[in-house]
Amino acid sequence: MSLDGHLPQWVRNSRFQRKESDRYVIAVELNEIWSSSPFWMRCSGNVTIDVGGLTLFTQPFEHTLQYTVTGCPEGRYGLNCDKACVCKNGARCHGFNGACECRPGWRGRACDIPWPEVVIEETPGDSFVKYIGTDVTLTCVAPHIRVANMTWANQAGKRHVDTKVIEEGAVQNSSISFQPTLESDNGRYSCMVEAEDGRLFNASFVLNVMECRPNYHGEICDQVCDCQNGGTCDRWEGCLCPPTPGIFGRNCSEMCNCENDAMCLRVKGSCLCTKELSGKSCQNFYPCPPGFHGDKCEHDCAPGSFGLNCSRDCSCQKNASCDPVNGSCICAEGQSGEFCQDVPDKNDVVVVVLASVIPTIAVIACIVSGVLEGRPRRPERPTVDSIKETLSSWEVEREDIRFEHMIGEGEFGHVVRGRLRVPAGYEVLVAAKSVRSDRMTASAVRDFRREMTILVRIHEDKEGHPNVVKLFGVVTKSEPQYILVEYASNEDMRRYLWSLREQYKITGNSKLLDRLGFSADVASGLLELARLKIVHRDIAARNVVISDRMVAKIADFGLSRDVYVSSAYARTNQGGEEELLPLKWMAVESLRDGVYTCESDVWSYGVLLWEIASFGEEPRYAGGPMHPDVCTMLELLRKGVRLQQPENCPMSVYKIIRSCWIVDPSKRPTADELFQRFDQMTPQRRAARLT
Template sequence: MWCSTSCWLQCGANVTFRGGPVHIEYTFQYNIAGCPKDRYGLECNATCVCKNGARCNGFLGACECRPGWRGRVCDVPWPEVVIIATPGDSVSTYIGTNLTLTCVAPHIQVANMTWLYQAGHEEIDSNITHGVTPNNSINFQPVTESSNGRYTCIVKDIDGKDFSGTFVMNATECLPNYHGNVCSQVCDCQYGGTCGRWEGCVCTPGRHGDKCEDTCAPGTFGLNCSMTCYCQNEASCDPVNGTCICAAGQSGEFCQNIAENNSRTFVIVLATVVPTVIIVGCIAITIVTLKRQRRPRGQRNPETELTDADRESMALKEILSPWEVDKDDLHLGNMIGEGEFGHVVRGRLRIPEGYQVLVAAKSIRSDRMTASVVRDFDREMSILARIHEDKEGHPNVLKFYGAVTKSEPQYILVEYASNEDLRRFLWSLREDFKITGHKRVLERLGFAADVASGLSELARLKIVHRDIAARNVVISDRMVAKIADFGLSRDVYVSSAYARTNQGGEEELLPLKWMAVESLRDGVYTCESDVWSYGVLLWEIASFGEEPRYPGGPMHPDVCTLLELLRKGVRLQQPRNCPQHLYRIVRSCWIVDPSKRPTPGELVRKIKRLLPPRHADNPLNHDIHSLTSPSPPARHRDLPPPRLAIDAAAGPPP
């Protein structure tokens, strides 16, 4: 029997014993992968036709030719030069392993074979070896970083024609559980520590030592116990996250406040406030009663007959009335993005000033037209209209040009720019850093300041975004970061907190790893919970856009798992290249008590303090020097300060 996947077999029988008939079943599984040699197809009933040692695809039967052969069945001789890595190409990524590069030249009458080596990104070629042997090899015992570069095998046949093949070696990592300059030292980390190329064991917060076997000494905490506690009044601090553990009668983030006897003051305030509340309540009840008595009998109140959906629809129409765009003024072009629920089209919009502007037109996919998606789409339009009440908006919030709501499909029209979202932009900076070594930190922290400025404007308007993350920040063509994608936002102009809802049995998709403790636990969202999310975004900026992962937890934890980690004090670890000054700002966003987190305005001021120093006695002078100068590969702990940019330039599509 041959199966393309695992096969389950079940045998059953009715057996009669003296006590009566009994049904017996037995189930077992065959774990069979692929078809046997020279067979392919869904049921492995077709015969392969590949020749000259070619491998046959087990599903389609396509031939994978060996070097020197081409054609549908690999029967056509093909002169070429191929470099074969032994024991395998993947091994070359590990420093400290042995590797052999062999140059083979099938169907070529070799007159001369030459190896050329190009080190790193230099343009200087140096001969390694010469020979006339058809199989010429280079041995690395072991591979080192100095071995990296391009290896080209040039073969000249007896007629003087040249053939060549190239192998690129990029060995940058050690084998798992090894570290050091030549990857010869063993880590054997304990208590969840990870093995770093240069650092050895990188311990989880709260531990240190060569193998993470020791806990932090009093007064220290964090990654490798490298951070200092600032608790006052002899209060101790949590060795994992540095939270001050206040004794009885102490309060404040650093236990700096000593409780006083305020009972007399409380009694005086209570005696003053309670009568006032009672009097105001009585007046309100009297007014409502008189209004009801004045209404003629039988007269209907149209407001009470409207459903919540009707009221919401009427309010939305009133809000969007000044923003309605004539569809004749909108000229749509090519699609520039598509997500699970909508797509974005590039277009040109003629504005009242008489000229055209580039816009990104966002609409709902016809196959995703559910009640919750429509609700989020309408909410995004109303929130953008609220932010742009003065028509100008904010330089760090994506500019809103209007909406098309009187025809289908409906569109949200926002500014367009060719740059991508912040997360993808950080990825490109990461790749550039690997090649050039330039950290671009001033630029990255400039984006952080831009987002904090935009978040400050949302807090002023009492609007909660609920999804502050690098994927929802766009970069304008003038390199300014702007907050975008308000699909999960809420207008909390009246109430600063609200509960998560389940309307029509449809649960909203929530960005768990960016959510605050109170949002995960109670479904409560505030401007303070946006600050928590901003801390995760700042961590993304410091880590070149890495995916957040909490130590000791899975990559994609559920609500219960993530809550348990946060309750234990687990937080995202300090990224490599992130200095303590910046990580301290990040951590301040993750204080459990929302009232103790910094406001967006305070975050802007804190990041401004990381600007390059103008005075020699600035305490950040040493860090900034180390951040802006080339650093040895043995330590990557510093991150330079930012530039601040406030610009009204256009940003990319949402």
């Protein structure tokens, strides 16, 4: 069908292009724009397909685009572009105040005064990113000077003896070209001009190209990556496949058959099993966690056995059962003793209990009354007993959980998906986190307990916060201990961003509004943590989960660096104890002094925003290695090096990102300010939140 007769003339002319296969066109005309900032337009509706008067189906559609206002027309300036510029000789006019940006050789308010000077112009200009392997031309311009001699010199090092003359002659303009540019070309280039009247002029330019063009790698950046399945292009390694099970090959295009979320080697595809897995495809769990057995550790130990691989025999008597994990005897009613061997007389029990309890109550009463009379009351600091009492209200019985399969693991802990039977009578999907029995170090247990107590504190009212992962309960009265949180069907944000990147390659839809909505969600969670004076210390995309309702929630308050196998953490030694730190997400003060505050969380949030804008790429600082140590990272930040603006990231968003990386913590935006800014950018989510 042809729509040409139904379209306005401005759509049908040569300026508007569409494919022959396009059967439906929606044209929007903006006659006047009174805005100085970018805005979004959303077009949505329903397409009904009719054949012979019969409706086959109705298909909803939606398309969102960003419209960026670039400024006033040439020769005009002002808020409403209603003032005329006075700039001359090709000078540019500032869009708001009309100030003139003079070209080389001109000065004055209107750039109408000749001025002898030497300037080095770069082609392409400053607005373009310079990559290794691209062409760059430097031109020495000497307007209003009668040139007697023009000399180009290159200073490759810091010493004067390293300076060498490239070319010289009596010319008005001279250019040197790099086709293509290499790292060996980097250095300071100077143009020195001697006028006929003996005056001397000079100008300098520093060439510093460090990165390959996108999708290229190699020493001279001449090899194409063409990574697939979310792989990222590294200059020296080529395609770095994401830590997604089953992906390998030179450009991450091949699939391997590793099971149980095991990784495969990038080149050959052979499976890389962890300590718990065995077999060619890592199909077997060995050894299973205490209390389980089977190829996939899917079975509890049989009655009368317990421990690793169910290899130990119970010692319980009187037909009492034992805990499959630690072998402790579970006595029936009327039984007692370590092995349930005693069946005491009921009267004896009453006498013993009363004889022991009554004196204890009397002693406690005396102590309490003495304390109350001798000192005024004041709130006590939380004790170990009070923490246990708080956790007891979240205690879940082990038999109310049905474990399914492992969904995450690391050096110190693992996460298992399970189903929890709640008091209402139905089951909910949960992620059960625990510390590995063979890596029960003091730091691992400390982080595990820290996460447990923080989640309980956040959920004081049992409801928690919509942008913090929901706590369902804890298991502390048996081993292994577990933290039970909501199961996120869309996994962590980093993996979800990878999937969006693949969709973007196919559909061209970047889903910018959805990603900005995630930014608002995390800022809302940070605001709640700041209210409770809780510092997370590891705000990153890998530690944020996406719920089935597409809501981002902060997670991992202590075990994040144990549960996930990641190259984002570097080993350091803090006070004689080894610790894993996310260096590229840490603020200057955290790297330098070990200081962690709500402001340092804002710095990490800025890196998370960069991850969101780049579809989950791993941060890479220009001029530094992919995995810097503490000293290298700190030196880069002190020099002012920051993560560069991702491709297709609006400048308005990148300015917010950069504001999170201000060295002075007091000058960074607060979590509340960040939430307000992103909340205003996502009107749909704001409306849903208000309703």
